[in-house]
Amino acid sequence: MSDDVRRLSDELARDPSSRVFVPLGEALRKQGQLDLALKVTMRGLERHPHFADGHDLLARIAVDRGDLERAFDEWDMVLRLAPGHAGALRGMGFVCFQQGRLPEAEEYLTQAAAAGDEDEGVALALANVRAARRPAGSPSASPASPAVEHRSEPRLPLGTAHDPRYLFADVLTDAEQTALLLDRDGLVLAGAYVAYDGRDVAQDVGAELSGVTDSARRATRHLALGEWTSIVFETEVAVVAMAPSPSDGLLVLATSRSTPLGLVRRLLDRCSERARKWLGGRL
Amino acid sequence: MATPFASMLDGLTRQRGVTAALVVSERDGIVVDSNLQIGQDGDRVAALAASLYRKARLSARAAGMGAVSFMQLEAPGGRICAVGGGALVLIVVAESAVNVGLVRVELLKAIEGLSAAGGDA
Numbered sequence: 001m002s003d004d005v006r007r008l009s010d011e012l013a014r015d016p017s018s019r020v021f022v023p024l025g026e027a028l029r030k031q032g033q034l035d036l037a038l039k040v041t042m043r044g045l046e047r048h049p050h051f052a053d054g055h056d057l058l059a060r061i062a063v064d065r066g067d068l069e070r071a072f073d074e075w076d077m078v079l080r081l082a083p084g085h086a087g088a089l090r091g092m093g094f095v096c097f098q099q100g101r102l103p104e105a106e107e108y109l110t111q112a113a114a115a116g117d118e119d120e121g122v123a124l125a126l127a128n129v130r131a132a133r134r135p136a137g138s139p140s141a142s143p144a145s146p147a148v149e150h151r152s153e154p155r156l157p158l159g160t161a162h163d164p165r166y167l168f169a170d171v172l173t174d175a176e177q178t179a180l181l182l183d184r185d186g187l188v189l190a191g192a193y194v195a196y197d198g199r200d201v202a203q204d205v206g207a208e209l210s211g212v213t214d215s216a217r218r219a220t221r222h223l224a225l226g227e228w229t230s231i232v233f234e235t236e237v238a239v240v241a242m243a244p245s246p247s248d249g250l251l252v253l254a255t256s257r258s259t260p261l262g263l264v265r266r267l268l269d270r271c272s273e274r275a276r277k278w279l280g281g282r283l
Numbered sequence: 284m285a286t287p288f289a290s291m292l293d294g295l296t297r298q299r300g301v302t303a304a305l306v307v308s309e310r311d312g313i314v315v316d317s318n319l320q321i322g323q324d325g326d327r328v329a330a331l332a333a334s335l336y337r338k339a340r341l342s343a344r345a346a347g348m349g350a351v352s353f354m355q356l357e358a359p360g361g362r363i364c365a366v367g368g369g370a371l372v373l374i375v376v377a378e379s380a381v382n383v384g385l386v387r388v389e390l391l392k393a394i395e396g397l398s399a400a401g402g403d404a
Binding site for chain 1: 324327328331332334335338339341342343344345346347348349350351352353354355356357358359360361362363376379
């Protein structure tokens, strides 16, 4: 049990009517203890049924459990309790996107941005949703379309063209994909790492992946396999692919589990090329 | 004396293109059991592969992506594949021409045995 969870649990035990069940549930959710997080949140909401942040947390737990319908309903409840709640608008946008309801996804994400949601994942997701809504015949709407340099129409939100967080936005083919460029210390250079619920967790992911390049290089050299070219790992909900980038950096790409591995590899190549150009000052 | 993992490791190294199979503690990278070719030194690769797997698992947790089921590192001269089961990681070193799909299936099957044999300890 982490110190945070222990401290928050003690606090809740001392005062069961406290609203500390929200940070406690969130800490448990982040640790992957979803059943426990759900239990704590449900108990808290029994005492505070009109607490919007409690329902917001319940929605995020539902997303982690793969129950998008429940998540949407909870966020809908949040909006009734706290109209304009940016987290709920963002979450409903992501759920709609997952369900293929692109016009609604765009509407919710636009509202989230207008409501002052400063999470960079929102603008990034909005750009991706708008890209996904483009007509199928459009040159850049197809995953098999050629290099992004040949695209004539800008796909990024106004004012973001020089923002490194959006470096890969027009390379990726849908909102479920996210890409991130890290330096040798795991610090974020460009891109974003948008979690399922819309949060940008780039810094957290970068911190955990710090040293991957070095470990991979040492392992392949020890086995005389040559320089490593990619690492791919599958999780319950995603496929994550990594490739080395200049100056011992690391490119990280995450896609949904439904993305064919061949397409993952192709996207990784495109993102690598984009990163190389950007690092070389050619963008 | 044969360990609980011996038959599982034998089964993996019988796959065409697989050159080594190891059961490793994820936390410290120490080899629990291995099936290596003569002359291979498994300790260092075990530690490095376990470290990679741990980083993948922790980054997936940070991103709320759930548990990591399968990891593969690719290089011109071969591949390192890994699956985790509780506190243990099952690692396979293979040639680049190996049938990765088959290795993946065998590893995922083996992981159940790994957990049953003490991986959750």
